[in-house]
Amino acid sequence: MELYDTEEQTVEAIKDWWKENGTAVVIGAVIGLGGLFGWRYYHDSMVAEQESASANYTKVVQTLAAQGVKADQDIQNYIDANKDTQYAVLAATQLAKVQIEAGKLDDALTQLQWAQQHTDDTALNAVITLRVARVQTELGKYDEALKTLDGIKDQSLTGRVAELRGDVLMRKGDTSGAYTAYTEAQQAHDASQTLQMKLDDLAK
Template identity: 35%
Template sequence: MAALDLQEQEQLDTIKAWWKDNGNKVLGAVLIVVVAMGGWRGWQYYQNKQAAEAATLYAEFVKQMESNDAKRINDAAAAVMDKYASTAYASRAALLAAQVNENTKDVARAKTQLQWTLDHAGEATQKDVARLRLAAILLDEKAYDAAMKLLNAVHPDSFNGLYADLKGDVLSAQGKTDEARTAYKLAYEKTDAKSMYRNLIQMKLDALGAAK
């Protein structure tokens, strides 16, 4: 039994190391898809003059995103956020700029942009994405209680898998193995069977080993 426990611990350490290096990138990629889909719908809904102007400024932000220049991206995002804070384009720009800042290790700026989205976004989906990204950062900072507070917020059923998975990460980091296992199982059940993300959840479940 001792040998089995050692094997499980080694597997768990391997998964934790991999997830520490890649987990946020995987989750970030999933959430960017959600934001992008919302952006496509947003173009159809805003027809008034202010929205048209916001869309034009957002298009400039998208252009700057392609430059991979963090300063230019942040400046363009700030322009949309400052001038058209009430539109969906502003919170969308904040979310995408935050992802760039996370990738470049400017975590403080990313947190500010994510919190701005929580405070200003009119679309529930954008708030949910911001909440998940901010919780992931807080997890990295070992601010477990603050992360869990965000993850306990009311959210639509379509986000159940993502919320439960991140809860599992927080609980696992705290050494609460049984609770983490329960969270991962829920995440697995709530994630589309065809999604590659489901395989990652299974990996984390396997790493925890069977319940004692």
């Protein structure tokens, strides 16, 4: 079941940005908080912490790639130990992806909702929220999925959101609403290639 599509590139871009700029963001937030020596100590400790978190995150991804859902407890331990970092959020989304592929949708939904609540990155939050709605849809939680979609305000995902709304409405038997949603999605810059086929099916 393919619940992850091109917005995976968004997550990768955010992950790469965080690796390159995460330390600078933390440093910038604390400028002026202490004297020179205190600042140097804080700077060195934060750099070490970020480097350690980055290295451990890399190991997490490698473990998931090698072991799949069998590594879920190891990954959960990493998430729990680093819950105040964005690396834990990214690890949760990666674990959710593996769980989805293994058909463990309830577990995946739990991971995604945790990640949704613990990221302070607006773009990443929107991507995660879209994934939450997808899993809710697959679980038959249609009204919850529609409510989740209503919370996504990121304009870069307009087409994806509208298309998924159409999918949910189709499953609910609302073909008119689905057609409207698909038409809206087709006009967005991020429209998928499958939209026309969905519209054609509705027109039959």
